[in-house]
Amino acid sequence: MTSDTLILIHTIFRHGERTTDLEFMYPNDPHREEEFLPYGPGYLTNEGKNQMYDLGKKLRNRYNQYLGDLYLPKYVDARASRFPRAQISLQLVLASLFQPTGRTIWNEDLNWQPIAYKEDKILAAAFSEEFLKVYYEYFENEGKQMLNDHEDMLRYLRKHAGNDFKTTRDIWALHATLTTEVVSGLKLPDWTSTVFPQYTLKLALQEYYVQTTTKQLRKLVVGQLMQKILIDTKAKINGTSNCKIHLYSCHDNNIANALIFFGLLAPNYFPKYAACIVVEIHKINKKYVIKLLYSPSNTDNFEYLTFSNGVDTLDLDEFDSMVKD
Numbered sequence: 001m002t003s004d005t006l007i008l009i010h011t012i013f014r015h016g017e018r019t020t021d022l023e024f025m026y027p028n029d030p031h032r033e034e035e036f037l038p039y040g041p042g043y044l045t046n047e048g049k050n051q052m053y054d055l056g057k058k059l060r061n062r063y064n065q066y067l068g069d070l071y072l073p074k075y076v077d078a079r080a081s082r083f084p085r086a087q088i089s090l091q092l093v094l095a096s097l098f099q100p101t102g103r104t105i106w107n108e109d110l111n112w113q114p115i116a117y118k119e120d121k122i123l124a125a126a127f128s129e130e131f132l133k134v135y136y137e138y139f140e141n142e143g144k145q146m147l148n149d150h151e152d153m154l155r156y157l158r159k160h161a162g163n164d165f166k167t168t169r170d171i172w173a174l175h176a177t178l179t180t181e182v183v184s185g186l187k188l189p190d191w192t193s194t195v196f197p198q199y200t201l202k203l204a205l206q207e208y209y210v211q212t213t214t215k216q217l218r219k220l221v222v223g224q225l226m227q228k229i230l231i232d233t234k235a236k237i238n239g240t241s242n243c244k245i246h247l248y249s250c251h252d253n254n255i256a257n258a259l260i261f262f263g264l265l266a267p268n269y270f271p272k273y274a275a276c277i278v279v280e281i282h283k284i285n286k287k288y289v290i291k292l293l294y295s296p297s298n299t300d301n302f303e304y305l306t307f308s309n310g311v312d313t314l315d316l317d318e319f320d321s322m323v324k325d
Contacts, residue, residue, distance in 0.1 A: 028189075131217070
């Protein structure tokens with residue numbers, strides 16, 4: 001991909017395939033003592049590692065001319081959430097995106113170079129105390145009816161799983177746990193066949209919309225990331241930044257929340273491992289605009305997304321207004 005108008009790239013991607021995270025296991029889970037060898041709980045599988053390495057190659061293939069051959073720290077801003085699976089995923093993307101060349105080759109037997117990254121709390125904002133306080137208050141008030149509509153099935157889940165299931169987050173955690181246990185080849189309890197995956201997925205998907213359902217929640221869970229994208233874009237435009245690419249290694253809800261922010265989350269869509277959003281900043285006819293690309297998984301190509309008004313660009317000024325809203 002070559003474009004004389006491209007001035008900056010922001011990438012937001014989900015980590016690779018992982019094993020079950022002990023933090024999200026349900027009380028009656030028969031696999032609570034499982035060690036998830038040879039990876040450990042909550043860590044990337046070999047498939048997950050390959051997914052992220054492939055994503056880095058895909059980004060390199062698309063933006064090779066724009067990025068150039070030489071890695072320099074001033075060109076790259078790499079960030080991950082506090083979760084090891086996101087941090088390892090970022091390292092794998094960087095490994096294939098910026099392989100050493102020429103004088104940067106330091107070991108002939110290792111086609112890799114170390115690249116620094118930062119842990120960024122805004123990429124795990126959905127787990128912050130500030131967000132959770134507002135989130136749980138929502139379920140004590142407006143959000144109650146959403147769960148009341150599913151009371152019969154929730155009663156079934158409480159009986160068998162042992163959780164209270166007072167929020168859609170609880171359903172999301174159950175769905176994620178069962179999904180990863182299947183990937184690990186573990187046998188699920190018989191009771192799960194009644195609810196998994198169709199029912200748990202249906203309510204798990206609602207979690208994304210709950211996280212962005214009020215202005216305050218939206219600001220906390222996705223607004224901070226969008227604010228950073230805006231600030232970094234303005235820094236590149238005014239010449240105070242030389243960065244070429246910002247990378248954010250995070251989670252399914254980050255992908256979904258970003259798509260919701262732009263009004264582009266498809267119904268019944270649960271972001272897959274290695275799903276990636278690219279926010280391209282272009283200067284076209286003396287105006288700065290955003291183009292969005294999306295790749296649903298490491299095996300899919302990037303495709304430009306069309307905004308709700310039917311065009312494939314968003315004026316930076318309009319994005320600025322959306323962030324401030």
